[in-house]
């Protein structure tokens with residue numbers, strides 16, 4: 001039995017949940033509290049930059065039992081098993097943290113990784129009761145204060161911070177030497193997007209969110225996922241409008257879908273509690289083809305505001321919200337879900353093939 005320190009999660013509406021810390025607990029932490037109904041994938045979610053400034057509540061009760069993989073890098077210098085080099089969320093909240101772990105690829109416990117990265121874990125929480133609160137009242141700001149910690153951070157308005165600017169890389173990186181020159185606008189990209197765009201056919205140029213990629217003579221453009229409110233990404237939206245005029249193939253995922261919509265003049269809105277899981281069903285519009293997808297988003301394209309030039313490409317079968325866009329004439333499309341999975345089903349990996357094949 002590990003030493004246990006009590007801690008309390010307080011939500012913006014005053015609700016309190018008492019549990020025990022694991023991971024780092026020297027300071028209080030704050031973030032937007034969101035829930036994730038996936039049964040696994042905590043390592044991928046923790047290292048997904050889109051979770052920056054958030055506290056993730058896992059509804060699956062038993063977390064930590066398969067440990068954390070090594071920080072090995074592949075031949076391109078990309079983490080082999082994680083979605084970035086660090087943890088970006090501010091805390092993980094679980095019902096039952098497992099100190100014991102066992103997996104062929106585990107080299108340490110979640111507790112020790114969180115300590116290294118100075119990120120808090122909270123266990124012993126009735127995550128079903130907490131999720132019901134978030135589902136009824138919507139995602140809320142929250143603060144977790146370990147017993148004995150005096151300094152309590154104030155809630156921030158996460159919709160007012162440009163979190164993409166915090167998480168996007170500061171320099172341009174190039175991979176491969178294939179014939180098709182693809183620019184990836186990295187707004188806080190998950191590495192499996194980078195991995196999937198490095199193919200024998202492509203040279204991948206990974207640029208920061210505000211980089212003027214229209215100056216590059218690219219053959220295809222890909223807009224990544226990313227944290228926070230997409231309306232803050234003025235520069236990306238501006239460059240994307242120019243890319244629409246250039247007319248070469250463009251694809252995007254998640255934040256990329258929202259930025260495509262904004263650049264086209266459509267509107268987005270914030271969902272009450274978002275979609276976070278690995279079992280979100282989507283249907284390709286005009287067909288009966290359905291796919292089970294991995295998702296992590298709060299914002300959503302308002303499909304009723306799409307201009308005449310665009311069609312909906314996918315819809316969510318749970319709530320009917322937009323899951324993708326396609327231009328009626330030009331080779332532009334995007335999806336709200338995560339085709340790169342990690343963690344999550346790989347059923348929609350074909351999206352990367354569709355994009356790379358669309359590049360002449």
Ligand SMILES: NC(=O)CC[C@H](N)C(=O)O
Nearest residue numbers: 225226228254255298299
């Ligand atoms: N995973 C993402 O790209 C998330 C996009 C955006 N930050 C949202 O929450 O909707």
